[in-house]
Amino acid sequence: MNAHLSPPSSYLTRCLANPFAAYATGFLIAMAVYSLDYSDLYPPLQPSLVYFLLATCVICVCLAFAVGTIEDTCRYGRESLQFHLAVFLILTALFSAECIYSGGVPLLAAVAGGDSDYQTFGIPTLNVAFIGFSLFYSVYWLDLYLLKNGRIFLALSLLAGSTSILIVHRGGLIITFVAAVFVYLQRRGLERKLIISFAAVVGALLWGFGLLGDLRTHGLTGESLILDIGKASDKFLDSNIPTEFFWPYLYISSPLSNLQLNVSDRVANDKPALYLTLELLPDFVSKRLVRDDAMPATIPLRVTEQLTVSTMYGRSFLLMGWLGICLSFMYFLIIALVCLSLLRGSKYFIATSSILSSLGLLNIFDNMYLSAGGITLVLAALVLHLFEKPSVNDGGGRSHGIGPHSGAAIT
DSSP: OOEEEOOOOOOOHHHHHHHHHHHHHHHHHHHHTTTTOBBBTOOOOOOOHHHHHHHHHHHHHHHHHHHHOOOOOOOOOOOOOOHHHHHHHHHHHHHHHHHHHTTSOOOHHHHTTOOOOOGGSSSTHHHHHHHHHHHHHHHHHHHHHHHOOOOEEEEEHHHHHHHHHHOOHHHHHHHHHHHHHHHHHHHHHHHHHHHHHHHHHHHHHHHHHHHHHHHBBBOOOOOSSHHTTTOOOOOTTTTTOOGHHHHHHHHHHHHHHHHHHHHHOOOOOHHHHHHHHHHSSSSSHHHHTTTGGGGGGGGOOOSTTTOOOTTTTHHHHHHHHHHHHHHHHHHHHHHHHHHHHHHHTTTTHHHHHHHHHHHHHHHGGGGGTTTTHEEEHHHHHHHHHHHHOOOBBTTTTTOOSTTTTSSOOOO
């Protein structure tokens, strides 16, 4: 069976679908939303912070154009359905073992009114690997489906992705959803129908997100509690914008307000040892190295206790000031560039670059390159790449996807 090249994506698509463009998009959107001035809770953004964020966005835009020159040169063959079904069965067995170890499925416990903290779910250490591989395969199987390997791969993708719902891991669900959008963008390009549909879905999700919040926190006076928590300004109250959209406004803009508060009011001394541990190592490693009694000193300042995140830079600034956030930005660039370089020409390149893009976009909330639900997906791709062997050499180029696991076309 012959290998085939995937449909070439345009240079514009490649410039938009990479972690650097995603980073710039996320922070520019956050600053634009912040400028709406719909909350009296927020401090004004100081020029120093604005200039820093704009400078990092400019750097990332330049890198996005440079990365856009990298084409997907991998030659694809049909994947073996038997092999991927075996992978799915292994993941299912691991999930079952973790449910037995934890005494049930977290989603069912949440519905019954019990605890559903995904961080305490599963077998220690094994759970980190399970989340990484299951969510990575969810993205990769979608990529195989878009490469016309058969609808069964779409089903496998949805089933693997559903584990984040079953363990009530909202972060993992969002990461895989955004990564799936980037995969679709890279495989199908910028179609007008896609843009319109995506805008409609995002609008509906934002409204539904706010509606769900209102239903859960509706006040006795008939006023939405979120208006009081977020101190909605007269500008918002007079705008006739539905209250449901105040929820996503707060979630998108509040990380910047917390970051600004730390920039303005930081009084702590530099803590280089804590910075190196907490900001350069994945959280599933660093939490085993830092004593519990030291953690309160690493929590960034907040404008209100209900709004807890402060972008990828909040804790960095708290621990090391401006040097800390500069180092964190460099760390983001290095990780993204190294991973893209290592996986160039790999059959996992599109899925992994989409995951990196998802993490880059979501850095407006937290440092997703340190999150167990984020970086483990990338680590899973790198591990799989170690066992990936080229089996067809066409004019000296590498090719993947055809080997001992390749089989007949699945339709």
